[in-house]
Amino acid sequence: MKDYKIEINLTSKKKKKPQFDQLEFGKYFTDHMFIMDYTEGKGWHDPRIVPYQPITLDPAAIVFHYGQTVFEGLKAYLTKNEEILLFRPDQNMKRLNQSNARLCIPQIDEDLALYALKQLITIDRDWIPTLEGTSLYIRPFIIATEPYLGVSSSKNYQFIIILSPVGAYYKEGFNPVKIAVESEYVRAVAGGTGNAKTAGNYASSLKAQEEASKAGYSQVLWLDGKENKYIEEVGSMNIFFKINGEVITPALNGSILEGVTRNSVIQLLRHWNVPVVERRISIHEIHQAYNNGLLEEAFGTGTAAVISPIGEFFWQNEKLVINNGETGPLSKKLFDSLTGIQNGTKPDPFGWVVKV
Known part of the structure; x- marks a missing residue:
């Protein structure tokens, strides 16, 4: 340098x-x-x-x-x-x-x-x-x-x-949060500024967040701005789902922020030989997986919370309770591993940590 x-x-x-x-x-x-x-x-x-x-x-x-x-x-x-x-x-x-x-x-x-x-x-x-x-x-x-x-x-x-x-970003700490699926407001669209970290993206999220908070939910799950069915982000975080043993996260599409923690989670999962894919996934597919008993875990990823397990989605007047509202084993393992690497208590096989 x-x-x-x-x-x-x-x-x-x-x-x-x-x-x-x-x-x-x-x-x-x-x-x-x-x-x-x-x-x-x-x-x-x-x-x-x-x-x-x-x-x-x-x-x-x-x-x-x-x-x-x-x-x-x-x-x-x-x-x-x-x-x-x-x-x-x-x-x-x-x-x-x-x-x-x-x-x-x-x-x-x-x-x-x-x-x-x-x-x-x-x-x-x-x-x-x-x-x-x-x-x-x-x-x-x-x-x-x-x-x-x-x-x-x-x-x-x-x-x-x-x-x-x-301290912790959410008042729940590392405990599952409840998320409301947003069907009216839009955070960003492809071609806009969704893949940039700019203030306007967050200002446009406040109304939905305010309404979700009044209803007792910690954050909102954003759907795409065109068809209002494909999952994008959860609050200010990227989101992952574990469905029938496979981890799925929405593919970067121009309206989703490319999270550093998101990328780190994908690398960790592949390092552990856990199947992980980046692809378009709809709220209807999540609902079907839930009904079939295949939706095992969901969690958000971001700098502030690192890993935020999700215990419940609220969509179309239905509560989708995941893993009995408890933190899943994969979410816990990811949180422990990432925070361990970050604070120097666990090995860093990727060379991610930089000493000041």
């Missing part, structure tokens, strides 16, 4: 840390942040680590009006030997640039981004929680900052990284 030069300005007043056994997801933030600017004709410049602080933007900044922004999410873990580990961070930086391309945002230097991330984590390493189920969540993001109300891509941007000590 190149010898990148990053200006470092440390805070003179550190924050009071939260109790690590009482962490909520995404509520607390560390003492410092990374910022880098982009100016058309100059490129990315002035990389710096500064005290965590509000950012000042012109009210006409393009990000506010046309949503030109992308983000990523990954985690850092502190091992019993006081080593800081990252899980496949190169894949997150690669995907960030893929999102940039879709949103007409200039490409970043992935090596510089990773170097800056490591520097920031090293400075704020005492914010990494060590209790089981906790980690340091990392949020890199890019916003369009040019003040301009014409519909066009910005000439100026900021790339920012912030850090947050977190």
Whole structure:
């Protein structure tokens, strides 16, 4: 890696840390942040680590009006030997640039981004929680900052990284969640921005999520936007089904985000010689498998929750209770294996873990 030069300005007043056994997801933030600017004709410049602080933007900044922004999410873990580990961070930086391309945002230097991330984590390493189920969540993001109300891509941007000590994403922790199948609203369509990690995808999901929460469900299962029958994602995660011994996940089709955890699960399953396929699968096929007693497990995958077992689907006024509403053995094995690799307690046969 190149010898990148990053200006470092440390805070003179550190924050009071939260109790690590009482962490909520995404509520607390560390003492410092990374910022880098982009100016058309100059490129990315002035990389710096500064005290965590509000950012000042012109009210006409393009990000506010046309949503030109992308983000990523990954985690850092502190091992019993006081080593800081990252899980496949190169894949997150690669995907960030893929999102940039879709949103007409200039490409970043992935090596510089990773170097800056490591520097920031090293400075704020005492914010990494060590209790089981906790980690340091990392949020890199890019916003369009040019003040301009014409519909066009910005000439100026900021790339920012912030850090947050977190506990479990769902209040259920690693226990099965209940999912409502969404039949009215659409998250994304092929040709849109569904395969980019951009704010608009999440804003469009809020209405359905709000209604599902009121009905007692943790998340929604998204169906395709054209025929409203093919399964895409569950909430902000990819989804897997175990049907009659075979694991099935929806194939990437332009409207499904290519999850790093999704890819890792597929590799793990193949490593274990568990049959796994990526293909189009409909909610009707899931319903039929359930009626035939063949739907053995379902689980979501993502950075925040890692593996989230699903205990129930609600579709067309019918409750589909999976595995008696209990966590399945494959979901448990995947969760234990992935989190073990991530926190350094289990072997990493794939070379996924990166030391800071």
